[in-house]
Amino acid sequence: MVNLTIDGRAIQAPKGKTILEVADANGIFIPRLCYHPALKPIGACRICVVEVKPGPPRPIPACATPVTEGMEVNTTSERLQQIRDELMKLVLINHAMECPICDKGGECELQDLTHALAVEKVDLEAVKLAPNPDYESLFVERHPDRCVTCGRCVHICRDHVGAMGINFMQRGYFTELGSGALPLDCEFCGSCIDICPVGALINKLWKYRARAWEVEKTETACPFCGGGCTYELHTRDGRILRVRNEESILLCSRGRFGFPVVEAPDRLKTPLIKENSNFREATWDEALDLVAAKFKEIAESAGPNAIYGVGSARATNEANYLFQKFFRQGLGSNQLDNPGRYTYIQALRGLAAVFGAPQVSGVEAATTPPQPYQSPLTPGEGAQGSGFPFVLGHFEDLPKADLALVLGADVTPEMPPLGWKLLRALDNENFRLVLANPRGTKFDRYAHLSLRYKPGTERILLAGLFKAFLAANPDWTPAVSAKGLEDFKESFKKVTLKDVAAKTGVDETLIQETAALLAQAQAPAIICGTELLAQDKGEQNALALADLFLLIGKPGTPGSALYPVAEKNNTRGVCEAGVMAEHLPGYGHLEKAARGLPLPEMLDKLEAKDEAAPQALYLLGGDLLRMVPHRSRTEKLLKKVPFLVVQDAFLTDTAKLAQVVLPVAVHAEQEGTFISSDGTLGVLAQALSTNGVRPDWQIIGQLGERLGYKLGASHPKQIFRELAKTSPLWAGLGPKGSYPLMPGEVTGTFVPFEVDLSLPGRRPYTLIVGKALNHSGSFTTHGPEGTLKVTPRAEMLINPDDAKNLGLTDGDPAKITSSQGEISAPVVLAPEMPPGVVFLPEHFAAPPVHLLTLNSNLVRVTIQKG
Secondary structure, three states, X not given: OXXXXXXXXXXXXXXXXXXXXXXXXXXXXXXXOOOOOOOOOOOOOOOOEEEEEOOOOOOEEHHHOEOOOOEEEEOOOHHHHHHHHHHHHHHHOOXXXXXXXXXOOOOOHHHHHHHHOOOOOOOOOOOOOOOOOEOOOOOEEEOHHHOOOOOHHHHHHHHHHOOOOOEEEOOHHHOEEEOOOXXXXXXXXXXXXXXXOOOOXXXXXXXXXXXXXXXXXXXXXXXXXXXXXEEEEEEEOOEEEEEEOOOOOOOOHHHHHOHHHHHOOOEOOOOEEXXXXXXXXXXXXXXXXXXXXXXXXXXXXXXXXXXXEEOOOOOOHHHHHHHXXXXXXXXXXXOEEOHHHHOHXXXXXXXXXXXXXXXXXXXXXXXXXXXXXXXXXXXXXXXXXXXXXXXXXXXXXXXXXXXEEEEXXXXXXXXXXXXXXXXXXXXXXXXXXXXXXXXXXXXXXXXXEEEOOOOOOHHHHHHHHHHHHHHHOOOOOOOOEEEOHHHHHHOOOOOOHHHHHHHHOOOHHHHHHHHHHHHHOOOEEEEEOHHHHOOOOHHHXXXXXXXXXXXXXXXXXXXXXXXXXXXXXXXXHHHHOOOEOOEEHHHEEOOHHHOOOOHHHHHHHHHHOOOOOOOEEEEOOOOHHHHOOOHHHHHHHHHHOOEXXXXXXXXXXXXXXXXXXXXXXXXXXXXXXXXXXOXXXXXXXXXXXXXXOEOHHHHHHHHHHHOOOOOOOOOHHXXXXXXXXXXXXXXXXXXXXXXXXXXEOOEEEOOOOOOOOOOOOOOOEEEEEEOOOOOOOOHHHHOOOOHHHOOOOOOEEEOHHHHHHHOOOOOOEEEEEOOOOEEEEEEEEOOOOOOOEEEEEOOOOOOOHHHOOOOOOXXXXXXXXX
16 A cells, blocks of 8 residues: 555555546545546546646646655645646637537536636637538537547547547647548447547437436446446436446447337337238237147147247346246246357357366355345355356456457457457557457457468367477476376377368468467467357367367466357356256256257257157247248248247247247346356346336246246246356356356366368358347347448458459349358458458348358358349
8 A cells, every 4th residue: 555645635545546546536526637437547638737746846647647655746726726727728719619509418527627627718719620520420420629639539449449430630739530531430339429528429319319417327237248238228208318338438339329129110019919820919818818728738738848948048037047947847848948059058068078067065045135136145165166167257357368369259249348358458568369260350450360260170270279289388287187188189199280271271380379379378268259159060169169278278367268259148147047958047957868959959850740849839039030040941840830939029030930929028128137248147127118018027927827837926036036046156146246256176178079170062152150240139130220220231241352253343232142042132342351251140131141051150152243
């Protein structure tokens, strides 16, 4: 601790803190304009200057000056007041006086500061500058004549988002906020809007809709990815007007501008029943009575296993837990799964093969009644755990890693908050980023090594890394207890770096350099995404990465962990709530004979007309037709099911096949919890009324009542408490907390993986089906006023030389054909795409990209001019 005085007051402060931080922590006000706690000190406005002894004779900026032992700080004096007064006049000299119509009114820091410093008039004159407003950019309206050149927007865009979409033009008095005199072409995250202290950057969706003091603020969890962000919904008269993150400011485009999906014109408002191939509106009682009667009829005639359930990565933990309880306790069946089977569950199975299933001991019941959404269990003295959850990383720790290997992940579109933490890691000059991807991504500009491999050759590349690593480090000993290393080494006996380089397209030298960096790392992290996990052998990909982490990882060292992307807001939670064919809640063990059919095997049973094929499907949201490979097959099989029930907010392509559709509440209309990709508990708080629709948990409970099942569904808080009792891993968990909270004993066994190519066929181009930055599944494609404005359609990214050879230019339609089907899409010339590789996002109804795929997100295609 450091001893100092501020305005004669003795204070102790942590070493490394700035004068401004210490003053704020002790309730001492120092005026400031450019400083923001979410950013590093900028030191541009100089309004926070203070007098310091011992120190220079001139005042110094409090925001950028660390406290030292014996320092005496004076924050107020006639001299300081005069300096601040002159600085404020310079700021105001050309500032547009539009306060009555400026949307920043009521939360403008310049307004507040002018009042606090009692600046009565500006007695300076200067050349009047042209206002040059920007009304054309999407979402962001720019008013350079209101800008105070604090630099906040530039710093958050460049250093925290990594977009570099906005900057200062000109110099001195003529400095202007701009983007090359063109409309913004950026990620449209809107962070610049909320970091701006004045009205220079305005949120167009908020403009003229309310004043800051007129809204109700509701803190809730973001529903648009598994990043675990918490934000505020600002509502008025039952409508969301804007979304803000008051703490870090950071939100991605779908988080900040995705909220209009709540009011999408195609939202379902009443239950639908299909009669004579057409839907008609029905009452809730009519629809639920019909579903209950049909389920009862099927269960009595064909047995409870004839009804199959598909949970949802978008529904809350409480809804998913009650869903599996409906099946297991009500029907007496384990026939259920979730769509994460095609991505995230592949990662879990690969990790479990190496590190084992989760085991927890020493957990006790809490001695005091738990708070809402607080686990009723607590880690006792000596509590300990083991298994794969103890090698999964927390995002907050990632900046402490000294190396990150990112394999098969376009981090920003898949999970923006993970990308923000990766940027924080890059602040460490000793940090090394190794990026391995078939195509260029945003993070290539930051990478110390970029490995551009051929799609589908990930395991071949990893085999080469193991070969190079073990050759250079023959006596290497893993940091944790590991079995099977010698046999594992034998599996690479026939692998040669020359052969690996030929098959992957990655130079031998790059492979060896990567292996050397892995060996040097003291806190290595491994990140993988859905583009890797969605392959037909995604589990093998995850297995190979688990082996690599067992070899080089340092579990227990902050930052050193595995970070598989759990794509949606509750992709991890739906698994832990027990909506898996092979696990109970909390990854509870199920005997093999009692396990249900995984989702792909259920579809196989339908195709084979097997006696074990379901006669009814109950889908808790999730548009299977849009997200599951081989769409034409999936559609054909779903049509075979005699009775299909879908709970969703929209009449999706899958819902159109149903006999009954039940409309559900979305995030802002309900209460409950999510588990983020890094194990953080996010809490939903209801901000809007349901307007006739119902939350998933309530529908499941009411359906259970009609069937005589006692599910105990009185409120999400009660359901959470019951769920948490079954999940020792969650012991001690509460809102915004991450788990596991007990120490883990990490051990593992090396498991050889298949070293082969995951891309059969001979067509000339390889299509990667993946994620677009501005969309979350198909959810955000329904809100026309939201991020659909930025990315309104699917476009095929193609290398410019390939496009030229095909006679294609920007915007031209292209016909893409695989062995499974054919679609058309407009093309975009994209230099980041290597020759022979193209990319399409999967979010959109048209074109339906999974008409092309077979059992993977990779498929060989031919391309022609449309």
